[in-house]
Amino acid sequence: MYYSFCYMKRTFLSILLLLAVLSTGAVEREDIWPKGKMPDAQDHQIGAMTDESNAEGFNPDKHRMPYIEWLDAPTNPNGGCMILISGGGYNNCCDVKPVKMWGERFTELGFQCVKLVYRTPRPVGIPIYQTAWEDGQRGVRKIRSEAKKRGFDPDKIGVIGMSAGSHLGLLLAANSETPAYEAIDKLDDLPCNISWAILHAPAYITSDGETGRAKREGYGADVKISDVFHFDSSTCPISMQHGGLDPYSPNGSTLIYRELRLRGIPAELHLYPNVGHKVLGFDRAVEFMRQMGFIGPLGPEEKLSGRFSSDEDREKYIKEDVWPEGKMPSRQDNQSDPYIEWHFPKELKTTAIQIIYSGGSYNGSNTDGFEVAPARRYLNKMGMTVVTLKYRVPRPPVESGLAKHTTAWQDLQRAIRIVRSKAASYGLDPDKIGIMGSSAGGHLTLMGVTSSRHKSYLPIDDLDKLPCNVQWGIGIYPAYALTDNIDQHGLHGGNLDEDVLVPEFSFDLDTAPMLLIHGDADYWPSMNSVKVWEKMRAMGIQCELHTLALRPHCFQRAASPGTGSYNWLDRIGEYVKTMANFKE
Numbered sequence: 268m269y270y271s272f273c274y275m276k277r278t279f280l281s282i283l284l285l286l287a288v289l290s291t292g293a294v295e296r297e298d299i300w301p302k303g304k305m306p307d308a309q310d311h312q313i314g315a316m317t318d319e320s321n322a323e324g325f326n327p328d329k330h331r332m333p334y335i336e337w338l339d340a341p342t343n344p345n346g347g348c349m350i351l352i353s354g355g356g357y358n359n360c361c362d363v364k365p366v367k368m369w370g371e372r373f374t375e376l377g378f379q380c381v382k383l384v385y386r387t388p389r390p391v392g393i394p395i396y397q398t399a400w401e402d403g404q405r406g407v408r409k410i411r412s413e414a415k416k417r418g419f420d421p422d423k424i425g426v427i428g429m430s431a432g433s434h435l436g437l438l439l440a441a442n443s444e445t446p447a448y449e450a451i452d453k454l455d456d457l458p459c460n461i462s463w464a465i466l467h468a469p470a471y472i473t474s475d476g477e478t479g480r481a482k483r484e485g486y487g488a489d490v491k492i493s494d495v496f497h498f499d500s501s502t503c504p505i506s507m508q509h510g511g512l513d514p515y516s517p518n519g520s521t522l523i524y525r526e527l528r529l530r531g532i533p534a535e536l537h538l539y540p541n542v543g544h545k546v547l548g549f550d551r552a553v554e555f556m557r558q559m560g561f562i563g564p565l566g567p568e569e570k571l572s573g574r575f576s577s578d579e580d581r582e583k584y585i586k587e588d589v590w591p592e593g594k595m596p597s598r599q600d601n602q603s604d605p606y607i608e609w610h611f612p613k614e615l616k617t618t619a620i621q622i623i624y625s626g627g628s629y630n631g632s633n634t635d636g637f638e639v640a641p642a643r644r645y646l647n648k649m650g651m652t653v654v655t656l657k658y659r660v661p662r663p664p665v666e667s668g669l670a671k672h673t674t675a676w677q678d679l680q681r682a683i684r685i686v687r688s689k690a691a692s693y694g695l696d697p698d699k700i701g702i703m704g705s706s707a708g709g710h711l712t713l714m715g716v717t718s719s720r721h722k723s724y725l726p727i728d729d730l731d732k733l734p735c736n737v738q739w740g741i742g743i744y745p746a747y748a749l750t751d752n753i754d755q756h757g758l759h760g761g762n763l764d765e766d767v768l769v770p771e772f773s774f775d776l777d778t779a780p781m782l783l784i785h786g787d788a789d790y791w792p793s794m795n796s797v798k799v800w801e802k803m804r805a806m807g808i809q810c811e812l813h814t815l816a817l818r819p820h821c822f823q824r825a826a827s828p829g830t831g832s833y834n835w836l837d838r839i840g841e842y843v844k845t846m847a848n849f850k851e
Contacts (some may be wrong), residue, residue, distance in 0.1 A: 616650025709745025
């Protein structure tokens with residue numbers, strides 16, 4: 268009886284201990300270096316997150332070693348591993364909350380997650396990143412060595428980081444063929460390359476800010492990407508998320524993007540207006556990873572026109588000509604007559620107006636096609652009035668002496684004036700008008716956004732006394748925007764310094780902010796959109812930009828669920844909500 272009681276007592280205590288471990292979460296840490304083998308050891312450095320180092324009773328001498336910390340294994344593993352890297356200026360590892368969030372989200376997605384806690388503060392007498400880079404390369408090797416034991420593929424290891432952590436992430440992504448330290452044992456025979464990187468607000472990328480904030484905000488003919496980064500043959504696909512007001516210049520991310528494109532490496536770039544230094548766009552990173560197949564096999568593509576196939580949210584429809592009889596400028600016998608169509612929502616939630624038109628190489632214009640109809644139905648459902656424009660096509664004949672876009676530009680300027688003149692009578696705001704087009708329509712949008720002070724035609728009546736500027740533009744894979752693709756597919760992918768914006772974009776004083784969305788694999792290169800974004804930022808105009816890895820021209824015809832192409836209309840909905848006052 269006594270022995271039975273003791274056995275039951277021990278069992279009960281064991282259960283309590285097990286419950287205590289489960290409730291607190293067991294911590295599984297491993298030192299990155301063998302004792303006495305850590306390169307460039309410096310007495311002032313520690314390996315600790317700030318929640319540890321700020322805790323009462325913290326003893327630095329017991330935390331000199333950097334470490335990796337394995338999080339709980341995923342319930343539904345996908346065979347991949349995510350390394351979580353904090354930022355902190357290489358002075359500390361302070362991103363406790365983001366690292367926790369990343370771990371939770373990626374574990375749910377099936378990744379084995381592991382924290383990399385590198386040495387801080389900055390080392391003395393060597394580059395600010397050196398000891399962290401050493402820890403990072405060794406950490407990747409340790410993680411790779413345990414892949415089989417922990418059930419993930421050693422060739423499916425990625426990183427996610429913030430700020431200095433993103434700088435370290437780029438070193439791991441672009442410099443894996445350069446040893447950060449001399450080999451110390453057999454573990455160093457393993458490769459330290461990674462398969463993908465998610466970089467939030469990467470710091471110290473531009474040559475004007477390699478140890479701090481970008482002194483000239485990343486601008487200037489002599490400002491380039493830091494030569495610290497090698498972009499070797501093992502460089503992996505990368506997604507970057509960056510705020511337009513970040514003092515660690517977002518131009519650093521556009522420079523990384525160009526380097527990847529020069530090497531044919533798939534990439535995504537997500538730039539957010541009026542946002543400073545912070546973690547942004549986590550969901551865009553997940554869409555990137557899903558598109559690349561890092562989360563699992565990509566699902567079958569679906570025709571996106573089927574998602575928004577009904578006009579059930581439209582209350583009223585009105586069609587009208589753009590020009591009065593006999594007053595059309597530059598009339599060409601081969602061209603169709605232009606018109607606009609008003610699409611009023613059943614429930615009006617904003618007084619703003621969105622004008623939409625298609626692409627078609629300036630040879631076609633379809634107001635009911637895949638580039639227009641889903642978007643107008645989506646916005647009608649949001650409670651927004653949409654006006655669609657059928658501009659003149661095909662292009663003016665060569666003998667007319669007119670540029671390919673001239674008559675379409677005339678139609679757009681007149682359409683904006685018509686909409687402005689009638690807005691108040693429909694209870695709408697004449698000073699909240701946006702324009703949106705795809706491909707050639709994206710080029711036309713850039714004309715409307717950047718050149719509204721230039722007359723595309725001489726006035727024909729009092730309507731032409733109204734301004735034709737807009738408050739925002741949305742450019743979807745704009746074509747013909749750079750000098751290497753004036754009227755043909757990109758010769759250099761728009762990646763060279765000599766590939767500059769075409770002269771018809773005036774960038775006058777009424778130039779409006781834009782949202783730009785572009786496929787990374789588009790033959791009308793995504794640098795069309797990137798260089799527009801760079802130009803706008805240089806003018807002090809904050810724009811939003813999203814490029815989509817592996818996606819071609821007309822990416823929104825069909826896409827796989829959960830990817831950026833599938834969710835492209837949500838980016839437009841979010842953007843117009845920032846530009847127009849919607850009722851809740």
